[in-house]
Amino acid sequence: MLVLAVDTATSAVQAALVEVDGDELFLGAFRREIDSRGHVERLAPFIEECLAESGRSKSEIAAVVAGIGPGPFTGLRVGMVTAAAFADGLGVPVYGVCSLDGIGGNTRGRALVATDARRKEIYWAVYHSGERQGEPQVGKPAELPDLDVDYAIGEGAGKYAQELAMPAEPEAAYPDLVKLVELAGPRIRGGEPSEKLTPLYLRRPDAKPARA
Amino acid sequence: MNSEPIVMGIETSCDETGVGIVRGTELLADAIASSVEEQARFGGVVPEVASRAHLEAMVPTVQRALDEAGVTLADLDGIAVTAGPGLAGALMVGVGAAKAYSLATGVPLYGVNHLSAHIAVDTLENGPIPEPAIGLLVSGGHSTIMMVEDLAGEVTQLGASIDDAAGEAFDKVARLLGLPFPGGPHIDKAARDGDRAYVEFPRGLSAAKDMERHRYDFSFSGLKTAVARWIEAQRAEGRTVPVNDVSAAFQEAVCDVLTRKAILAAKEHGVETLLLGGGVAANSRLRSLAVERAEKAGINLRYPRPRLCTDNGAMVAALGSHLVAAKVPPSEMRFPANSSMDVTIVSLANDLF
Ligand SMILES: [Zn+2]
Numbered sequence: 032m033l034v035l036a037v038d039t040a041t042s043a044v045q046a047a048l049v050e051v052d053g054d055e056l057f058l059g060a061f062r063r064e065i066d067s068r069g070h071v072e073r074l075a076p077f078i079e080e081c082l083a084e085s086g087r088s089k090s091e092i093a094a095v096v097a098g099i100g101p102g103p104f105t106g107l108r109v110g111m112v113t114a115a116a117f118a119d120g121l122g123v124p125v126y127g128v129c130s131l132d133g134i135g136g137n138t139r140g141r142a143l144v145a146t147d148a149r150r151k152e153i154y155w156a157v158y159h160s161g162e163r164q165g166e167p168q169v170g171k172p173a174e175l176p177d178l179d180v181d182y183a184i185g186e187g188a189g190k191y192a193q194e195l196a197m198p199a200e201p202e203a204a205y206p207d208l209v210k211l212v213e214l215a216g217p218r219i220r221g222g223e224p225s226e227k228l229t230p231l232y233l234r235r236p237d238a239k240p241a242r243a
Numbered sequence: 244m245n246s247e248p249i250v251m252g253i254e255t256s257c258d259e260t261g262v263g264i265v266r267g268t269e270l271l272a273d274a275i276a277s278s279v280e281e282q283a284r285f286g287g288v289v290p291e292v293a294s295r296a297h298l299e300a301m302v303p304t305v306q307r308a309l310d311e312a313g314v315t316l317a318d319l320d321g322i323a324v325t326a327g328p329g330l331a332g333a334l335m336v337g338v339g340a341a342k343a344y345s346l347a348t349g350v351p352l353y354g355v356n357h358l359s360a361h362i363a364v365d366t367l368e369n370g371p372i373p374e375p376a377i378g379l380l381v382s383g384g385h386s387t388i389m390m391v392e393d394l395a396g397e398v399t400q401l402g403a404s405i406d407d408a409a410g411e412a413f414d415k416v417a418r419l420l421g422l423p424f425p426g427g428p429h430i431d432k433a434a435r436d437g438d439r440a441y442v443e444f445p446r447g448l449s450a451a452k453d454m455e456r457h458r459y460d461f462s463f464s465g466l467k468t469a470v471a472r473w474i475e476a477q478r479a480e481g482r483t484v485p486v487n488d489v490s491a492a493f494q495e496a497v498c499d500v501l502t503r504k505a506i507l508a509a510k511e512h513g514v515e516t517l518l519l520g521g522g523v524a525a526n527s528r529l530r531s532l533a534v535e536r537a538e539k540a541g542i543n544l545r546y547p548r549p550r551l552c553t554d555n556g557a558m559v560a561a562l563g564s565h566l567v568a569a570k571v572p573p574s575e576m577r578f579p580a581n582s583s584m585d586v587t588i589v590s591l592a593n594d595l596f
Contacts, residue, residue: 071335075342075576105332109339116340120347236291
């Protein structure tokens with residue numbers, strides 16, 4: 032089964048075609064650009080390019096998987112609405128997966144996954160052997176509780192390495208689209224009904240009218 | 244294409260998630276989900292609240308429109324979407340959705356200008372627009388006089404508000420008078436039982452020296468301040484504020500200057516057709532004053548029913564349909580959402596960014 036995966040929860044605009052063959056996953060085509068303001072311009076062309084590069088037709092896509100954040104809202108919504116509308120247009124199901132799991136799912140030991148939430152905050156969750164412990168949170172990097180983790184990984188870890196109590200991975204890590212598809216695997220293989228995608232909003236909207 | 248093009252239009256520039264479907268100039272569906280009730284709690288449009296609501300409503304509203312029209316995505320000849328101007332985060336939801344629907348279905352995509360769409364919607368009610376035409380667009384986001392030489396690509400701005408949009412002034416004065424948001428319909432209603440000449444509120448940019456530099460421009464922030472001062476003065480003297488009369492007098496000041504300048508623009512440019520659009524074009528006094536003055540000036544006045552004046556998907560579909568019929572090239576997948584899109588860009592063809 033061919034699956035389209037997208038994630039725009041971080042500054043990385045990402046799209047991929049992933050082949051699901053039983054328990055095995057193969058990355059067919061992949062596009063990523065680090066452009067925190069370019070989600071709406073780049074994502075649809077990336078999907079086009081993935082199809083062209085892999086020589087596959089859009090009608091072969093059997094399901095769509097989207098990272099549902101947490102992430103800075105404007106960019107995150109672009110990926111989610113793209114996934115939902117593309118799936119609706121094809122008449123195939125769409126499934127949501129926590130974007131942090133696309134990073135944390137690949138970690139070993141005890142790891143803090145931290146992405147950039149802007150306003151000097153991070154979105155974060157703790158992973159133990161690749162399993163998320165509890166719900167994702169948002170907060171200031173210097174004000175995290177005692178987490179007993181070995182290291183921190185993700186854009187937020189690199190950016191706030193000085194303020195974090197644990198060593199940060201120097202290399203930037205973004206949600207791995209193959210991992211997102213893997214996490215949605217049971218739903219994809221089970222042919223579960225399409226989901227209503229709701230972003231993991233961890234903050235309330237700022238209630239300041241635009242035309243005040 | 245053996246008959247008129249079937250086009251779906253998506254509009255998310257402010258707080259309405261609109262999806263309309265037209266066949267040529269025939270309206271097949273006009274589905275809307277609005278976050279206005281939620282926005283009313285804040286007394287204005289909160290961009291983040293609007294964007295969240297757009298994402299929630301997008302796919303269901305498309306489905307509702309398709310059901311209402313009795314067509315499928317495969318029947319479409321075009322998908323049009325508001326690319327700007329508007330709230331950036333809100334626009335992105337509609338643009339993202341439209342691109343994805345176009346990708347999934349192979350239906351050509353048109354990124355279009357919200358202002359031109361307000362003009363195009365009139366074709367659904369009154370048929371093809373005689374060109375050239377002058378458009379007076381008034382809403383919470385814009386107060387603009389447009390020159391429409393060719394709705395498929397030649398539109399320019401003759402004037403616009405230099406501060407608040409007319410609709411904003413309605414919202415602000417409504418708040419001063421203790422009327423709910425959005426202010427327009429409530430002021431219109433109160434004004435029906437009021438005296439338009441009760442107070443003479445100022446007409447912005449109408450003095451001789453302003454008419455030189457700002458001939459077709461508007462200003463409403465001074466008017467709002469004048470109303471606020473007047474109300475304050477009344478209250479300071481212990482008098483109750485006659486809401487109906489103040490509504491009527493304020494509304495008169497807005498409608499007077501809007502219609503006066505729009506008619507003037509038409510006369511001075513030798514244009515015989517004047518179109519009204521935008522949410523404030525649903526205002527009963529604006530309509531009656533425009534009718535009266537257009538008749539006197541020998542100008543052909545057109546406006547659609549109130550429901551089509553406010554933001555909706557039908558207007559975007561109407562413009563899309565016009566572009567398809569005029570064989571304007573579709574937009575490429577990489578076009579952006581442009582919150583300050585220039586009025587002269589009717590649609591984002593491949594070479595226009
Ligand atoms: Zn509008």
